[in-house]
Amino acid sequence: MKFKKKNNQTHPLTWRIRKDKKPIWIEEYCKKKGYKIAEETLNNMNSKEIILIIKNSELKGRGGGGFPTGIKWELMSKVNISKDKYIICNADEMEPGSYKDKLLIEQLPHLLIESIIIAAFALKAQQGYIFLRGEYIKANINLQKAIKEAINAGFIGNKIFNTKFNFKLNIHTGAGRYICGEETALLNSLEGKRAIPRHKPPFPALVGFLGKPTCINNVETLCNIPGIIKYGPEWYKGLSKSNDYGTKIMGFSGKVNNPGVWEMPFGTTAREILEKYAKGMCKKVKLKAWQPGGASTALLTEKHLDTPMDFTNILKIGSRLGTGVALAIDDKINILSLIKNIEKFFSRESCGWCTPCRDGLPWIVKILNKLEKKQGNKKDIKILRDLCSHIKNGTTFCAHAIGAITPLQSAMKIFYQEFKYSLK
Ligand SMILES: Cc1cc2nc3c(=O)[nH]c(=O)nc-3n(C[C@H](O)[C@H](O)[C@H](O)COP(=O)(O)O)c2cc1C
Ligand code: SF4
Missing domain, CATH: 3.10.20.600 (Ubiquitin-like (UB roll))
Incomplete structure (x- = not known):
């Protein structure tokens, strides 16, 4: 199927963004076809039909893992152990150097809200939370205003778009820990507990927030939903x-x-x-x-x-x-110093739940500090390799530690000379 290349069909996430980068409030959003897709979906489609479209689109999660969204949704839709179900939008975005979700939240808060409403309807979730990075002050202010606007317009609340669907949406701001972005640590944090990852299985789709079925999706993942529903999987794949x-x-x-x-x-x-x-x-x-x-x-x-x-x-x-x-x-950057900074960050952000991460990462930083000052020896490089070898799938409770040592391992492979020059 061929489509005329309109901006809303080539840039489904960002076509509404203004040149002056100001947030799009409800009036402008509605003028730009906002909430139309949610209204049509809630009135004309059922859960199964929506999930099938998302599954066929092969949309992959944008939170970093790339897990197929349709499969996650299908899994959750089959769980009938409780009437209470939750949808959580992961807006923690603490990965250094990343600010893609920030752009969407700050400038297009209503696109995110519309997307969450459709997802909640498909998953039969009556309550949603946006877990927002605490330092995203502007995003928080904009989201709060947009949620109020959506409530006043009747898009959040009871009998949305004259259907039987009721939905509440709240923002929860994180207190500034990287691990809160990991979905199960996020759930603990949202429940007011220490933010440490939970054992999986059971997956959140089965046992999530307050022990109830919960779907957790990234901001960008969710913002893809209205476009896919409107134009279909074939169009989406063709992009x-x-x-x-x-x-x-x-x-x-x-x-x-x-x-x-x-x-x-x-x-x-x-x-x-x-x-x-x-x-x-x-x-x-x-x-x-x-x-x-x-x-x-x-x-x-x-x-x-x-x-x-x-x-x-x-x-x-x-x-x-x-x-x-x-x-x-x-080329002006010293790779060793860069890696040391990265490891320092990950070491500080370890939740302390498992030994290779809690004790291994600070040890790695200590050695990198020595090497940076040219006070290291060959044995230090061997210890670095040894420490990395203890951090792998199965030895740590979550992917934090594996992510932490990945840049170090690649740097030792590609820039080994720089590590060698740093010896005494
Ligand atoms: C240490 C760690 C930090 C993470 N941080 C984030 C984050 O800030 N935002 C996010 O969306 N996913 C993050 N994730 C991935 C989430 O656990 C989860 O896979 C994701 O929110 C699922 O959404 P998606 O399927 O839409 O990608 C992180 C994972 C790990 C292991
Ligand atoms: S790897 Fe272990 S200590 Fe590190 S963040 Fe994950 S659970 Fe916490």
Whole structure:
């Protein structure tokens, strides 16, 4: 099926964004077809039909893991142990260098709300929470205002759009821990408990918030829903240049001329993002390495720039798409110092629940400190490798520690000389 290339069909997430970057409030949002898709969906579709469309679109979660949203929704829809079900929007976004969800929340709060309403209806959830990064002050203010507007317009509350569907939505701001982004630690935090990950299984779809079935999705994942419902899975798949479908908010930060994030088709190469969108590296610096999607993704080099940015292709070259917001590391940066800073962050953010992470990460930082001061020896490098070998699937309770050592391991592979030069 061929579609006329209108902006709302090529950039379903961001087409409403204003040039002056001011938030789109309800009046303007409704003028730009806002809440129409929710109204039509709630009046004309049932849960099964919506979930089938999302499943067929092969939408993958944008929170970093890329888990198929339709499958997650289907799983939850089959759980009938409780009438109380919850939908939670993960807006914690604490990955260093990532600000894609911030853009959507600050400028398009009603798109997020409309998306959550459709998701809640499909999942039969009558209560939703947006777990928002506490430091996102502006996003919080904008979301609060938008929720009030939506309540006043009758889009949140009882008998939404003259249907039998009732839905409440609240914001919960995090207190500033990276681990709260991990979905089960998020649930503990939301329940007022210590933010440590829970054992999985049972998955939140079965036993989630307050022990009830809960669906947790990332902001960007949810914002894809209205477009998919409106134009269908075939259209959605056709947006992409690769086999991971739809568009993705991606970008570059670091010493580039125009740091930022933009919506583009999956499969756009990293080179195109760096050169066309981010306008290349700043004067007097060259690209030395880059991380495709946050501090927890493996380092790549110039030779990888022509790789299509998507879950599958970035995995093939030894890294992860993560958030899709890349960091350019320039030739003036000392790799060892960069990695030390990254490890310091992850070490500080360990929730302390398991030994390899709680004790291993600070030990790694200690060694990297020594190496940075050229006070290390060969044994230190061996210990670094040894410590990393104890952090893998099955030895830690969540993926935090694995994400933490990933940039270190890749740096030791690609820039081993720099580690060697740092010895006494
Ligand atoms: C340490 C850690 C931090 C995470 N932080 C976030 C986050 O800030 N935002 C997010 O959406 N997902 C984050 N995730 C992934 C979530 O656990 C979960 O997979 C995601 O919210 C599911 O949404 P999705 O299926 O829409 O991607 C994190 C995972 C780990 C292990
Ligand atoms: S890996 Fe780290 S963050 Fe995850 S549960 Fe263990 S101690 Fe906590």
